[in-house]
Each structure stands twice: as C-alpha cells, then as structure tokens.
Amino acid sequence: xxxQDTIAAIATAPGLAALSVVRVSGPEACRIASSCFSxxxxxxxxxxxxxxxxWVSPEDVRIDRxxxxxxxxxxxxxxxDLVEVTCHGGDYVAALILDNMIHRGARLAQPGEFTQWxxxxxKIDLAQAEAVADLIHASSEKAHRISLAAYEGHYSEELxxxxxxxxxxxxxxxxxxxxxxxxxxxxxxxxxxxxxxxxLQQIRDLRNTTRLGTVVREGIRVVIAGRPxxxxxxxxxxxxxxxxxxxSAQPGTTRDILEVDSEFGxxxxxxxxxxGLRQSEDAIEQEGVQRAHSxxxxxxxxxxxxDLVSGWTDEDQAALNLIExxxxxxxxxxxxxxxxxxxEGLQLSAIDGPKAVEPLISELLEQASKTYxxxxxxxxxxxxxxNTHLKNAYQALQNAQQILNxxxxxxxxxxxxxxxxxxxxxxxxAITNETILGAIFSRFCIxx
Numbered sequence: 274x275x276x277q278d279t280i281a282a283i284a285t286a287p288g289l290a291a292l293s294v295v296r297v298s299g300p301e302a303c304r305i306a307s308s309c310f311s312x313x314x315x316x317x318x319x320x321x322x323x324x325x326x327x328w329v330s331p332e333d334v335r336i337d338r339x340x341x342x343x344x345x346x347x348x349x350x351x352x353x354d355l356v357e358v359t360c361h362g363g364d365y366v367a368a369l370i371l372d373n374m375i376h377r378g379a380r381l382a383q384p385g386e387f388t389q390w391x392x393x394x395x396k397i398d399l400a401q402a403e404a405v406a407d408l409i410h411a412s413s414e415k416a417h418r419i420s421l422a423a424y425e426g427h428y429s430e431e432l433x434x435x436x437x438x439x440x441x442x443x444x445x446x447x448x449x450x451x452x453x454x455x456x457x458x459x460x461x462x463x464x465x466x467x468x469x470x471x472x473l474q475q476i477r478d479l480r481n482t483t484r485l486g487t488v489v490r491e492g493i494r495v496v497i498a499g500r501p502x503x504x505x506x507x508x509x510x511x512x513x514x515x516x517x518x519x520x521s522a523q524p525g526t527t528r529d530i531l532e533v534d535s536e537f538g539x540x541x542x543x544x545x546x547x548x549g550l551r552q553s554e555d556a557i558e559q560e561g562v563q564r565a566h567s568x569x570x571x572x573x574x575x576x577x578x579x580d581l582v583s584g585w586t587d588e589d590q591a592a593l594n595l596i597e598x599x600x601x602x603x604x605x606x607x608x609x610x611x612x613x614x615x616x617e618g619l620q621l622s623a624i625d626g627p628k629a630v631e632p633l634i635s636e637l638l639e640q641a642s643k644t645y646x647x648x649x650x651x652x653x654x655x656x657x658x659x660n661t662h663l664k665n666a667y668q669a670l671q672n673a674q675q676i677l678n679x680x681x682x683x684x685x686x687x688x689x690x691x692x693x694x695x696x697x698x699x700x701x702x703a704i705t706n707e708t709i710l711g712a713i714f715s716r717f718c719i720x721x
Contacts, residue, residue, distance in 0.1 A: 279305060280382035280390075281374040283367045290362030295370045297379050298355040298387060303343060305377040306356040309370075310341055315356065320345035328360065330373050337366045351387055352394025392702060399702025400429045403656055407490070414539035416489045418650045427651035429701050435475055436697040439670075442468055443690040462677070469674050472693075476667045479654055485645040486655035488573060492534060492541040493641055496572035498565060498596075500588055501549025503578045504606035508623040509533060509546040511630045538638040545572070566595070574600050574640055576633070581605045581616050600640050604633060659700050666696035 279299025285292070297305055307315035312326020322343055328336040337360045344355040360366050375381060385406075392402045404423035411417040422428060442465060497505045513533040531546040547565035569575055575596055579589050593601065603618025609625070619636060621629050654660050673689035698704035 279379045280386055281305075281371055281379035282382040282387070283371055284357070284387075285362075285367070287364050293360050293362045293367040295358045295360065295367055295374065296355065296382075296387065297358075297374050298349070298351045298353050298390065299379070300354065301378055302354040302356045303345075305374050305379050306341055306343075306358065308377050309373045310339075312341070315341055315343055318343050320348065328358065328370055328373070330369065331376050336369050336373070337361055339370075347394070350396065351390040352396055353390065397424075398426070398429050400432070400656075400659070400700055401426055402702070403658075404428070407655060410490075412492070412534070413489065413536050413541035415650075416541070416655075418539070419486070419489060419653045419655060422650040423655075428653075431475075431479075431652060432697050432701055433703075435472060436694050436701075436703070438468065439472060439690055439694045439697070443687055443694065446687040446690060466674070466677060469670055469677065473667060473670050473674070476663050476670070478648075479652060480660060480663050480667070482646065482648045482653045483660045485648060486653045488641070488645055489540065489653065490655050492543040493637075494543050494545065494571065494573045495576060495637065496545045496547060496565075496569050496574070497576045497578060498547050498569055498592070499549065499578035499604075500580070500586070500592070503549070503580045504623045505549070505578050506531075506546055508576070508578055508604065508606065508630065509544055511623045511626050512542075512544050512634070514627050537634050538641075540638070540641060542637065569596055569599070572599055573644070574602065574637065576602050576604050577618075578604045578606050579616070581607050581611045581620060585616055600644060602633070602636055602640065662696040662699045666693040669693035669696065 277300070279297060279301040281295065281297040284294040284296045303316045309328055309330065310324075310326050311329050313324045315324065318324060320343060324341050324343070326339065326341060328339045330336055340359040342357045342359070344350070344357075346353050346355075349355040358370055360370055371381075388397075388402050388405050391397050392399060397405075401424050404420050407420035408417070408424055411420050445465070497509055499505050509531065513535050533544050533546075535542050535544065545568055547568055549565075577589075577593055577596070579585055605616040605618050605620040606623050608620045609622040619633055621633060623629060654663065669689045669692040673686050673693070676686045676689065695704055
C-alpha cells in the first residue's frame with residue numbers, strides 16, 4: 274500500500290481560521306501538487322523547502338495564493354514523499370484544493386491513515402501512534418504532558434526495557450532446554466526469581482496508574498451536592514470563574530445537572546451542579562433530585578455543601594449517609610454570615626468569588642493525589658488496550674514464577690515468558706495484527 278497509493282486530506286479542523294493545511298503523501302505527491310501549483314516545479318525542488326505560488330484548478334481557475342512545503346522520503350512524517358499546502362483558512366478553499374488533488378490521482382485518506390503510514394514505515398511505534406490521538410484530544414496540562422511523553426517514546430522505552438529483560442530470561446531458559454541431557458544450568462535460580470519479581474513489580478506499578486490515566490483523559494467528576502439554598506450554584510460559579518449557573522434565594526432553582534470544566538494543578542475537573550436534596554411534591558423537582566442521586570453515584574469526588582447559617586441538619590446527615598465509596602469534602606458555605614469555626618469541614622463564602630475557593634481547590638488537588646497518585650508522565654497508562662495487555666503479561670509472568678517455584682519443566686516456563694513478552698510487544702506494535710491496527714487508527718480524524 275505504501276509503495277502504490279497517494280493519499281490526501283485536509284489536516285486542519287473545519288471552520289473559519291487564518292490558515293488551513295491540505296496534505297498529500299505517496300509516490301505521486303510531488304507530481305500531483307506540482308500539476309496544480311503555479312510557481313517553482315515542486316518535483317525538482319529540494320526536500321524540506323517551502324515555496325510561494327498560486328494554486329490553479331485543472332480547469333485553469335485560480336484558487337488561492339498558497340505555500341507548498343515539500344518533504345522527500347525517507348525523512349518525512351509518513352516515510353513517503355509528502356507535500357503540505359497551506360492556504361487561507363475556511364472550509365471552501367481547502368475543500369477545492371483537496372478536490373483538485375483527488376482529480377489529479379490521489380485518493381481521500383482514511384481516518385488516521387497518515388499516522389498509520391508513519392507506524393508502518395517505522396517512524397513511530399504503535400504506542401506513539403496512539404499518543405498522537407491523545408495529544409490532539411488533550412484537555413489539560415497533565416494530559417498534554419503524559420501524551421507528549423508517550424509520543425516522544427519515553428513510555429515505549431520503559432516497556433521495551435521490560436520486554437528485553439523478559440526475552441533474555443526466556444533465552445536462558447531455552448538454552449537449558451537445549452542442554453537438558455548435560456544437566457547444565459545457565460542462570461542461578463535465585464537470580465531468575467528476583468528478575469521475575471522485579472518485572473512483576475514494574476507491571477504492577479504501571480497498572481496502578483490506570484485510574485490516574487483515566488481521569489487525566491476524561492477529567493475528574495466532582496459532584497456538588499447538598500440541600501436546597503446551600504449555595505451550590507454560587508460555588509460552581511466561583512470554581513469556574515464565570516456565571517454559569519442561575520443563582521436565586523428561592524430554594525429549588527436548580528432542576529437539572531449543569532456541568533462546567535475547569536483546570537487546576539494541571540488536571541481537568543468536571544464540576545456538576547445538582548438539584549437540592551430534599552423531599553418535594555413538585556414532579557420536576559423530584560426528577561432533579563433523582564438525577565442528583567444518580568450523578569453522585571457516578572462521581573469521583575463529592576463536594577457536600579451545607580449552610581453554615583442553618584447549621585448541620587438531620588437532612589444533611591441523612592443525605593451524607595447515602596454517599597458510599599466516594600471521597601466527600603464537606604463545605605460549609607456562607608461563612609461571611611457566621612462566626613468562624615461555626616461548623617464542620619472547610620468553611621468559605623462562595624459569593625466572594627474565585628479567591629474564596631482557593632483552599633477548596635487545594636483540598637481537591639490533595640484528594641486527587643491521594644486517590645489517583647502522581648506518577649511520572651512516562652509511566653502513566655492512559656489506554657484501556659494497554660492495560661489489558663499488561664494484565665495478560667502479568668498473569669503469564671505469575672505462571673512462570675509458579676513453574677519456577679515448583680521446579681517443573683523449563684519448556685512451560687519458557688512458553689509463559691514468551692507469552693509475557695508477546696503481550697508487551699502488542700502494546701508497542703513489535704507484534705501486531707491487522708484487526709488491532711484497523712481498530713486503533715479508525716478512531717483518528719481524517720488528515721492525521
């Protein structure tokens with residue numbers, strides 16, 4: 274496929290913008306671009322050079338003044354010749370240029386096909402390819418940092434070191450199989466046991482970051498709950514730094530879930546304002562309360578807000594008793610109306626704005642660190658597929674460990690070590706199959 278096809282796609286997001294980029298890659302990339310480019314002959318220019326000219330349609334209609342940047346294989350992102358045409362932003366012009374490329378012999382790229390070519394050409398491994406998608410969708414500093422570390426290969430380096438160590442153990446085991454009749458031992462059993470335990474610990478450490486990876490990718494769901502008129506909506510506005518929720522002295526104003534994203538300490542927090550928890554005859558408010566309870570069960574952290582003026586009530590305690598297995602931060606609101614230390618938990622005045630909630634933000638970050646850890650960016654698992662392969666590798670190593678402890682035949686020991694190495698290779702693409710590649714790259718956007 275790489276030797277025959279030439280693919281093209283718009284690489285930038287749709288909509289109004291200063292610039293748009295259309296990419297074409299493959300053996301015919303320079304010819305196709307040059308046939309529509311009024312300027313230097315792109316088939317003859319040096320690699321990694323940019324040229325200003327006019328893009329002209331096959332019907333000799335001027336489309337736009339563009340910059341064509343030429344990259345010649347093998348020093349390209351895809352491993353094949355690549356031309357990037359930068360035109361003025363907006364959907365129409367970029368679509369015309371893409372249509373001209375297809376008319377001249379290119380085909381429309383499939384989702385993620387440019388990145389897939391980079392993988393197939395050996396420019397990046399599979400974990401790095403997946404990190405491209407994570408980098409595109411990163412919505413916080415920590416998500417960006419972890420995705421970038423994976424894209425730059427640091428995560429893959431960790432896995433490859435582990436895989437190499439396991440394969441070396443496997444080689445020693447298979448040497449012993451070859452010399453069974455001579456009763457030769459190529460490695461001390463205690464050393465091998467220690468190496469396997471070290472490998473198991475490394476995988477445990479990686480798998481323990483899965484929850485952190487999930488919340489980094491998806492955000493930490495923080496449910497703001499409490500009785501009516503406790504100041505939940507005011508607190509949401511202060512945490513988000515803008516007026517997103519309607520604030521009213523009338524209890525029961527909030528009827529549905531209102532979600533707002535904010536970033537603190539490099540993490541994305543998804544704050545969810547909910548209806549006040551109380552018994553009501555109003556059918557709509559009842560539905561809001563039911564949705565609030567449902568959202569609490571799905572949350573990662575609950576901010577339970579109560580009114581310091583009214584004090585802690587039996588209704589507050591009853592509502593709190595229903596919250597199970599989720600970290601809860603008690604927030605006493607309206608501190609400006611009472612004496613200090615008038616109640617339990619963190620006390621603040623949400624009406625005073627973002628400055629007033631800084632202690633709460635610090636407590637949220639502390640709770641997030643306590644719950645999810647704070648691993649190095651190169652050792653965080655953000656991908657469910659990776660976690661599955663790590664789990665399988667761990668099980669295979671445990672099987673090898675058990676065989677070693679019971680002095681069974683090294684044949685089975687070797688098989689389990691190979692299975693563990695294979696699972697790690699599936700993460701980086703050292704071992705692949707077409708079904709997995711299709712599933713991975715189909716999730717990418719066209720043009721990437």
